[in-house]
Amino acid sequence: MQAKIEKISPLSALAIKNIDEQENKPVDFLSFREKLSFANISHPEKRKEWKGARLAIKSALDAINLAYPGFYKDEHGKSYPMDGYGNVSLTHTKGLAAAIFHKEMPVGIDIDYVKEKVVRLGPKFLDPSEIEFLQGDPILYTIAWSAKESIFKCQGRKGISLRQHILLSPFSSDDKVIKGKIHNTDFADHYYSVKVERIDDMIMTYTIW
Ligand SMILES: CC(C)(COP(=O)(O)OP(=O)(O)OC[C@H]1O[C@@H](n2cnc3c(N)ncnc32)[C@H](O)[C@@H]1OP(=O)(O)O)[C@@H](O)C(=O)NCCC(=O)NCCS
Numbered sequence: 001m002q003a004k005i006e007k008i009s010p011l012s013a014l015a016i017k018n019i020d021e022q023e024n025k026p027v028d029f030l031s032f033r034e035k036l037s038f039a040n041i042s043h044p045e046k047r048k049e050w051k052g053a054r055l056a057i058k059s060a061l062d063a064i065n066l067a068y069p070g071f072y073k074d075e076h077g078k079s080y081p082m083d084g085y086g087n088v089s090l091t092h093t094k095g096l097a098a099a100i101f102h103k104e105m106p107v108g109i110d111i112d113y114v115k116e117k118v119v120r121l122g123p124k125f126l127d128p129s130e131i132e133f134l135q136g137d138p139i140l141y142t143i144a145w146s147a148k149e150s151i152f153k154c155q156g157r158k159g160i161s162l163r164q165h166i167l168l169s170p171f172s173s174d175d176k177v178i179k180g181k182i183h184n185t186d187f188a189d190h191y192y193s194v195k196v197e198r199i200d201d202m203i204m205t206y207t208i209w
Contacts, residue, residue, distance in 0.1 A: 012102040012209075013101055014098065015057070017056045017096065017097050027051060031070025053092055054099075086103045110206070112203050114138050118145055127164075147178055150207050176197075179192070
């Protein structure tokens, strides 16, 4: 997947960065607390991922002409803008970091490589009705995994099981948007639309409104 910056709407944008190309980029826009957090990451790969994701948020915000407010994490690990305006989600995987921002609505984003073993892991994160329509295809399984991770990140609470609480409607490899819901919780059902982008063996999904 190529690095890109995409304005999704006047209120929302996403950016994907190649983390190896970000090493020498300045991060003087980070808040004091973020600079401290960054200084405390010792693992070199984790440092690159963390920095790449923050540079991705910065580019997404630039695309919709918003200043970088600094972000903090809640007790579940979900990031929020320090000025209280807007919603963000981050993901990183081998070589790539991505971020999505929406000024008004919650968002979730995820990137994964297609791997054969995802089919074997299916019963851990899929409902039997989903296993039926995914037909043992590793690409469809990876899309399902990624879409559920995006929905999970969009709502952000721990205690939501991908298998028991997030249910996807049937989809095929041609579908660019798939539907899902969070159900079987103490709260009313929540419905989500998830955009799917696939390039070779890489799947990116993100929630849209
Ligand atoms: C939290 C979780 C979504 C992170 O996903 P991941 O694939 O490990 O990692 P990604 O690179 O895609 O995403 C990492 C980012 O997720 C974000 N994140 C962490 N916890 C989060 C939460 N509760 N809500 C929203 N975003 C969260 C963070 O910003 C993190 O980036 P950072 O550390 O640089 O700040 C994942 O670990 C998880 O808990 N998934 C669902 C739970 C589950 O059921 N898992 C097992 C089923 S078999």
